[in-house]
Amino acid sequence: MRDNGKFEINIIHLYPDLLNLYGDRGNIACMEKRLEWRGITANVRQCTNKDSDIDLTGADIIFVGGGSDREQEIVCSRLLKMKDELKAYVNSGGVLVAVCGGYQLLGKYYKTALTKIEGLDILDIYTDSGDTRLISNVVLECDRFDMPIVGFENHAGRTYLGEGVTPLGKVLFGNGNTGDSGYEGVIYKNVIATYLHGPLLPKNPQLCDYILARALERKYPGFEGLEPLDDGLEELANKYIVGKYVGKA
Amino acid sequence: MSAIRKLIAVWAAKAASVAGRIVGKKSSSSPGVLALKICPNLISLLAKNVTKGVIVTCGTNGKTTTNNLLNSSLKKYGFTTVCNTLGANMIGGIATAFAQACNIFGAFKADYAVLEVDEASARRVFKHIKPNYMLITNLFRDQLDRYGEIDITVDLLNEAIDMADGVKLILNGDDPLTARFGEGRDAVYFGISEQVLPPSDETKEGRFCLKCGEEQEYNYFHYSQLGDYYCPHCGNKRPEIDFAATDVDLSESMKFTVRGKRIDVNYRGFYNIYNILAVYAALNTIGVKTDNFNEILSDYKPQIGRMELIPMGGKPFILNLAKNPAGFNQAIQTVLLDKRPKDVIVAINDLANDGRDVSWLWDVDFDKLAEANLKQLITTGIRMYDISLRFKYADVKFDLITEDMKFALSRCFNNKEAEVCYVLVNYTALYPTQTAMLEYQKEVGAALPPSESNRNGGALSAG
Numbered sequence: 001m002r003d004n005g006k007f008e009i010n011i012i013h014l015y016p017d018l019l020n021l022y023g024d025r026g027n028i029a030c031m032e033k034r035l036e037w038r039g040i041t042a043n044v045r046q047c048t049n050k051d052s053d054i055d056l057t058g059a060d061i062i063f064v065g066g067g068s069d070r071e072q073e074i075v076c077s078r079l080l081k082m083k084d085e086l087k088a089y090v091n092s093g094g095v096l097v098a099v100c101g102g103y104q105l106l107g108k109y110y111k112t113a114l115t116k117i118e119g120l121d122i123l124d125i126y127t128d129s130g131d132t133r134l135i136s137n138v139v140l141e142c143d144r145f146d147m148p149i150v151g152f153e154n155h156a157g158r159t160y161l162g163e164g165v166t167p168l169g170k171v172l173f174g175n176g177n178t179g180d181s182g183y184e185g186v187i188y189k190n191v192i193a194t195y196l197h198g199p200l201l202p203k204n205p206q207l208c209d210y211i212l213a214r215a216l217e218r219k220y221p222g223f224e225g226l227e228p229l230d231d232g233l234e235e236l237a238n239k240y241i242v243g244k245y246v247g248k249a
Numbered sequence: 250m251s252a253i254r255k256l257i258a259v260w261a262a263k264a265a266s267v268a269g270r271i272v273g274k275k276s277s278s279s280p281g282v283l284a285l286k287i288c289p290n291l292i293s294l295l296a297k298n299v300t301k302g303v304i305v306t307c308g309t310n311g312k313t314t315t316n317n318l319l320n321s322s323l324k325k326y327g328f329t330t331v332c333n334t335l336g337a338n339m340i341g342g343i344a345t346a347f348a349q350a351c352n353i354f355g356a357f358k359a360d361y362a363v364l365e366v367d368e369a370s371a372r373r374v375f376k377h378i379k380p381n382y383m384l385i386t387n388l389f390r391d392q393l394d395r396y397g398e399i400d401i402t403v404d405l406l407n408e409a410i411d412m413a414d415g416v417k418l419i420l421n422g423d424d425p426l427t428a429r430f431g432e433g434r435d436a437v438y439f440g441i442s443e444q445v446l447p448p449s450d451e452t453k454e455g456r457f458c459l460k461c462g463e464e465q466e467y468n469y470f471h472y473s474q475l476g477d478y479y480c481p482h483c484g485n486k487r488p489e490i491d492f493a494a495t496d497v498d499l500s501e502s503m504k505f506t507v508r509g510k511r512i513d514v515n516y517r518g519f520y521n522i523y524n525i526l527a528v529y530a531a532l533n534t535i536g537v538k539t540d541n542f543n544e545i546l547s548d549y550k551p552q553i554g555r556m557e558l559i560p561m562g563g564k565p566f567i568l569n570l571a572k573n574p575a576g577f578n579q580a581i582q583t584v585l586l587d588k589r590p591k592d593v594i595v596a597i598n599d600l601a602n603d604g605r606d607v608s609w610l611w612d613v614d615f616d617k618l619a620e621a622n623l624k625q626l627i628t629t630g631i632r633m634y635d636i637s638l639r640f641k642y643a644d645v646k647f648d649l650i651t652e653d654m655k656f657a658l659s660r661c662f663n664n665k666e667a668e669v670c671y672v673l674v675n676y677t678a679l680y681p682t683q684t685a686m687l688e689y690q691k692e693v694g695a696a697l698p699p700s701e702s703n704r705n706g707g708a709l710s711a712g
Contacts, residue, residue, distance in 0.1 A: 017456065017464075018457070020612075021390075022606065022608040022609070022612075023608035023609055023610065023611025023612050024608075024611075025611060025612070026608070026611030026639075026642065029611075029642045029643070030642055033642050033644075049464055050464065068399065068400050069400065070400065070457070070462065071457060073462075074457070074462050136605075137605060137606075152605070152606040152608055154606065197606070197608045198606075198608050199608055199611050202611075202638050202639075202642060203635075203638065233634060233637055233638055233641060234638065236634045237634035237635050237637075237638050240632075240634055240635075
């Protein structure tokens with residue numbers, strides 16, 4: 001193995017106490033382990049509702065998960081206070097991974113039957129709530145990776161994409177952003193935002209490594225790329241979902 | 250006309266149950282579904298034969314155990330009951346229970362209907378039969394793709410309760426989500442009124458105040474979101490507890506005191522305190538005298554897969570069902586209390602009744618199994634790769650992934666290093682696993698020293 005000892009990645013997990021539905025903490029474990037297995041130090045910092053101020057200094061990857069509507073509103077009001085800071089982070093190529101509720105709050109707004117929650121306006125998207133929940137296993141085709149992306153969606157929101165962003169993948173099975181657009185998630189600069197739980201990263205090791213590589217390149221210019229790991233088990237778990245819902249490749 | 254329809258529906262359900270048993274199907278829901286097709290108002294017609302009251306049990310965990318224990322207690326105290334003991338808790342299962350209670354003339358008499366009802370089905374069921382008493386055990390994350398989020402379950406139950414005029418609620422006061430159903434309604438509360446377990450950092454479900462959204466604090470905390478909670482911001486707090494467990498002692502058997510009565514039973518698992526408290530509170534609220542309660546608890550035979558002992562050639566194999574993070578965390582805690590060198594088999598399915606989404610596996614503290622004196626860890630079930638991946642990223646070494654439960658059992662049976670084997674399964678894995686275990690038991694024999702049988706006898710589970 002190459003000497004990766006000099007590399008170090010700081011992961012900030014935003015509000016795991018509020019946004020912690022559907023095993024999203026597995027994404028943090030996945031990033032942490034895949035760095036560790038390559039000899040790269042991973043520092044995970046949890047920023048909770050108890051922290052009065054959240055300091056993004058030194059952040060290499062920021063993760064924000066999903067929660068119930070009630071808890072999402074609390075997070076939104078907290079994050080709006082650091083809107084400019086987050087925007088600057090994204091514009092400078094900072095890596096941000098957002099799932100479900102976290103995805104919605106990066107947009108312009110999230111409108112429910114009762115209220116309209118103002119978003120962080122980092123992504124050119126907006127979300128309206130639909131009458132039904134879109135609940136399904138999901139398989140996506142994504143140009144960047146040979147392995148399809150698999151996950152599980154459970155959302156009432158319908159997220160509409162503006163000109164400035166591209167979808168994460170094309171829906172081969174499941175509903176996706178709106179149920180009829182044929183696409184799921186968003187990729188914008190180094191932001192990956194999606195409705196997919198599962199959790200997202202363990203069964204999609206290529207996506208996880210893509211995220212880690214972006215963070216390492218940004219921090220260490222000239223970074224040579226990640227060495228491969230033995231992903232036999234990850235591939236079996238991924239293939240099971242693809243085979244069941246899309247058919248064997 | 251409706252009398253004839255009723256009779257035909259009862260016969261059809263009875264015939265379907267017999268046919269189901271002959272072909273070895275254990276579903277107790279489909280005969281009732283068939284009967285309701287023939288006679289849509291069958292349940293309300295038959296409910297008229299219940300003379301003293303209808304008791305409904307809802308809640309995520311422990312509802313089958315609580316409901317069956319309540320039913321068997323009422324029977325021991327001399328009452329006649331109708332009860333969906335097999336845990337089929339949607340409308341079909343309830344119709345089956347009523348049809349089964351009938352004689353061939355479509356008639357029966359019962360003092361009480363004791364019904365376990367699925368939270369999402371409660372509104373549908375209450376259109377046919379209104380409870381006089383409703384017991385809610387707790388609300389945890391469960392089968393999320395069916396229920397959406399826990400807030401939706403709360404809304405569904407609130408609507409159901411409002412349909413049942415004059416209902417008396419029996420609620421877990423340690424659970425902020427459950428206790429809130431009692432606000433402005435006629436309710437009694439049960440709870441555990443002292444610190445019992447060591448502190449844990451597990452995921453808390455409802456840790457934010459339901460009134461103001463600020464973070465709640467706990468004077469003491471049991472598990473998930475259960476404990477003596479209060480909100481420092483708005484003053485919302487745990488209600489006054491009517492049936493409080495104190496002087497809890499889990500060192501050998503399970504002992505605690507409620508309203509001056511000392512409970513002493515040979516059950517395992519902290520969560521069983523709640524199951525017993527709930528039954529005790531229900532009996533008192535209904536107005537049934539609780540004499541000889543300890544004997545009644547000891548006589549109770551739990552349903553399958555609740556820390557069920559299935560000995561294999563002198564070696565204890567213990568089968569346990571858990572359906573969600575709270576249930577699995579409690580099972581893992583019970584495994585950790587057993588210090589013997591052990592094998593563990595985990596079987597995870599993702600059929601409709603399990604919930605198609607298995608992301609909850611990542612909310613279970615599986616990493617704690619690393620300290621369980623494990624000799625072998627085997628994964629199986631439809632989602633065997635997912636559960637294996639969970640162990641991989643938790644740094645817990647697993648030894649084998651196999652589709653074949655019998656092979657897994659033989660590996661554990663032949664492992665001389667382990668003295669006991671725990672088989673942890675989720676919902677639809679339960680029956681096939683139990684069948685495989687009983688078949689394997691036939692091959693190798695049962696034979697277990699009597700001390701071991703006593704130790705495991707009467708164990709209940711949170712499932």
